[in-house]
Amino acid sequence: MLELRHLRTLTALHETGSVSRAAKRVHLTQSALSHQIKALQSHYGLPVIQRRGQSIELTEAGKHLVALAGKVLEEIRETERDLAKISQQASGSLRIVLECHTCFDWLMPLMDEFRQHWPDVELDLVSGFHADPVKLLEEGGADIVIGSEHKRQRGIVHHPLFRFEILAVLAPEHPLRGKRILHASDFADVTLITYPVPEDRIDLILNVLKPAGIQPQRRTAELTVAILQLVASRRGVAALPSWGLKNYVDHDYVIARRIGANGLWSDLYASTLKETASRPYLRDFLTTARNTCFATLDGIIPLA
Amino acid sequence: MLELRHLRTLTALHETGSVSRAAKRVHLTQSALSHQIKALQSHYGLPVIQRRGQSIELTEAGKHLVALAGKVLEEIRETERDLAKISQQASGSLRIVLECHTCFDWLMPLMDEFRQHWPDVELDLVSGFHADPVKLLEEGGADIVIGSEHKRQRGIVHHPLFRFEILAVLAPEHPLRGKRILHASDFADVTLITYPVPEDRIDLILNVLKPAGIQPQRRTAELTVAILQLVASRRGVAALPSWGLKNYVDHDYVIARRIGANGLWSDLYASTLKETASRPYLRDFLTTARNTCFATLDGIIPLA
DNA sequence: TATGGTTATGAACCCAATTCATAATTTCTT
DNA sequence: AAGAAATTATGAATTGGGTTCATAACCATA
Numbered sequence: 001m002l003e004l005r006h007l008r009t010l011t012a013l014h015e016t017g018s019v020s021r022a023a024k025r026v027h028l029t030q031s032a033l034s035h036q037i038k039a040l041q042s043h044y045g046l047p048v049i050q051r052r053g054q055s056i057e058l059t060e061a062g063k064h065l066v067a068l069a070g071k072v073l074e075e076i077r078e079t080e081r082d083l084a085k086i087s088q089q090a091s092g093s094l095r096i097v098l099e100c101h102t103c104f105d106w107l108m109p110l111m112d113e114f115r116q117h118w119p120d121v122e123l124d125l126v127s128g129f130h131a132d133p134v135k136l137l138e139e140g141g142a143d144i145v146i147g148s149e150h151k152r153q154r155g156i157v158h159h160p161l162f163r164f165e166i167l168a169v170l171a172p173e174h175p176l177r178g179k180r181i182l183h184a185s186d187f188a189d190v191t192l193i194t195y196p197v198p199e200d201r202i203d204l205i206l207n208v209l210k211p212a213g214i215q216p217q218r219r220t221a222e223l224t225v226a227i228l229q230l231v232a233s234r235r236g237v238a239a240l241p242s243w244g245l246k247n248y249v250d251h252d253y254v255i256a257r258r259i260g261a262n263g264l265w266s267d268l269y270a271s272t273l274k275e276t277a278s279r280p281y282l283r284d285f286l287t288t289a290r291n292t293c294f295a296t297l298d299g300i301i302p303l304a
Numbered sequence: 305m306l307e308l309r310h311l312r313t314l315t316a317l318h319e320t321g322s323v324s325r326a327a328k329r330v331h332l333t334q335s336a337l338s339h340q341i342k343a344l345q346s347h348y349g350l351p352v353i354q355r356r357g358q359s360i361e362l363t364e365a366g367k368h369l370v371a372l373a374g375k376v377l378e379e380i381r382e383t384e385r386d387l388a389k390i391s392q393q394a395s396g397s398l399r400i401v402l403e404c405h406t407c408f409d410w411l412m413p414l415m416d417e418f419r420q421h422w423p424d425v426e427l428d429l430v431s432g433f434h435a436d437p438v439k440l441l442e443e444g445g446a447d448i449v450i451g452s453e454h455k456r457q458r459g460i461v462h463h464p465l466f467r468f469e470i471l472a473v474l475a476p477e478h479p480l481r482g483k484r485i486l487h488a489s490d491f492a493d494v495t496l497i498t499y500p501v502p503e504d505r506i507d508l509i510l511n512v513l514k515p516a517g518i519q520p521q522r523r524t525a526e527l528t529v530a531i532l533q534l535v536a537s538r539r540g541v542a543a544l545p546s547w548g549l550k551n552y553v554d555h556d557y558v559i560a561r562r563i564g565a566n567g568l569w570s571d572l573y574a575s576t577l578k579e580t581a582s583r584p585y586l587r588d589f590l591t592t593a594r595n596t597c598f599a600t601l602d603g604i605i606p607l608a
Numbered sequence: 609t610a611t612g613g614t615t616a617t618g619a620a621c622c623c624a625a626t627t628c629a630t631a632a633t634t635t636c637t638t
Numbered sequence: 639a640a641g642a643a644a645t646t647a648t649g650a651a652t653t654g655g656g657t658t659c660a661t662a663a664c665c666a667t668a
Contacts, residue, residue: 028626072380079371
């Protein structure tokens with residue numbers, strides 16, 4: 001009766017706190033999850049979730065099942081790693097090109113974990129700027145590109161990671177602090193603080209400012225903390241993924257504002273060659289990435 | 305891809321050492337298991353079983369998966385016990401009537417385990433002889449009857465346990481030692497050593513000797529070891545389940561012979577009231593019983 | 609070489625999980 | 639308070655994957 005799919009659903013419910021969000025997380029319909037939950041409850045004669053206003057909460061029974069899920073799913077992945085070792089598919093290289101600078105935040109701990117699990121995989125970050133990172137895959141200079149590119153291309157697989165919102169970051173006393181939502185025009189007279197990458201790699205410029213014919217001043221910094229430091233000391237404003245901001249916003253170090261009525265969103269993909277896509281360690285890397293991101297990053301949305 | 309059903313199949317393969325026997329064990333066709341195995345192998349790019357002449361053996365990969373199965377399936381049962389506690393279905397009584405005396409062998413350790421898992425269930429053996437044990441269920445004097453009865457009866461559920469062979473047990477120097485198979489006529493002049501129960505509860509008499517019009521002398525003993533002791537000291541022959549004999553036969557304490565060309569087989573069921581059948585602890589008792597029996601008892605066959 | 613038993617394979621089938629369509633419910637907004 | 643928006647529940651329809659069926663291949667033993 002209980003199946004692994006139920007356990008996956010339960011963890012998704014736990015992580016997202018909502019049936020429909022959990023459904024996206026496991027790539028099923030909200031209806032499917034509703035049926036699953038109903039089946040579980042009637043089987044055990046116990047509710048597993050409980051409405052708590054906006055979001056849902058797991059009951060005691062639900063928590064037991066989530067704890068089980070954690071153990072079981074991890075154990076399965078462990079043995080699958082063992083199997084990969086046995087079939088000698090546990091070695092190779094995973095050279096990562098990172099287009100999204102902020103992603104260092106979650107990639108670093110992920111890489112640490114990965115190194116422990118796959119000691120025989122040569123794990124590297126490919127440094128430097130690359131005009132056409134996907135070409136790097138084809139040329140054999142890298143094994144995976146993490147970025148927003150996802151146009152169909154033969155021989156290449158774009159593994160969807162997640163969608164996230166990019167927020168404008170301001171100093172708490174910034175003149176624009178009063179507006180709940182910022183529009184292109186608001187950026188006319190500000191200095192934009194970005195990572196040192198070309199304009200066409202910056203979503204705010206590409207999708208918002210350029211279409212509106214606005215070209216703000218730019219200043220660059222390598223590290224996210226440096227950017228935030230500059231913002232806080234009123235040298236300009238930045239546009240950063242929402243997830244990395246929570247701590248700084250909570251401590252009133254900076255404030256964050258939505259860009260445009262619907263917000264500015266960006267999709268993240270992990271692209272590989274078709275042939276590397278099937279390697280066990282690559283698959284494990286991807287699921288670990290998704291797991292840790294969805295578990296630790298606030299406000300991200302699963303991608304089809 | 306990997307599902308709990310695969311894990312169950314793997315353990316069955318491990319326990320039975322044969323695809324078709326494992327199929328019976330998990331109540332599927334041999335074909336279904338064959339497909340499952342094929343799917344597993346092609347998914348992991350590894351064989352999980354290996355032919356070893358008559359029987360099969362698990363490969364290293366298979367052993368990893370079996371180890372996983374042990375952990376995972378046990379953890380699931382653990383949390384299901386927790387859920388039963390939460391839903392307050394973890395208390396009640398389990399008074400067992402045992403028609404098959406030899407079954408004490410496996411029932412005792414089983415009861416010990418059960419007591420640890422379900423401390424709030426009142427566990428008891430209903431002692432004494434009962435002419436109609438199923439009636440005892442209806443009268444509320446017992447909760448489960450372990451025996452061979454399985455005729456349809458409304459309000460009663462007969463949970464199949466397993467089929468086992470009853471072998472004739474002789475002293476090593478017994479005159480009949482030369483025959484590989486014993487027939488009804490061979491029992492004409494022997495003393496039959498049995499448990500102290502009526503004739504119609506003894507399969508050998510009921511199904512073999514009575515139809516042939518043979519009525520051997522009888523002598524009774526309470527305990528299996530006592531019966532074996534009497535057999536070894538040439539006071540007569542006995543008919544006992546094959547599984548309990550292995551140790552004694554291996555040590556040349558007694559010898560065992562098939563009864564009739566196809567052997568004498570008996571089916572074991574656990575009968576309960578319909579209403580008690582759904583209780584979590586009862587279900588757990590049954591699966592534990594089957595698990596331990598199939599894991600520890602040689603030569604038993606699953607029952608539809 | 610036959611024979612009984614076990615396993616493999618492809619096609620057909622069937623059920624159960626999912627989706628679809630929609631209703632019911634809740635929450636947010638004005 | 640009422641209407642709009644979002645979320646969840648439910649029943650019917652669909653579909654896809656796992657199982658069975660039928661049969662072939664294979665393997666040991668006589």
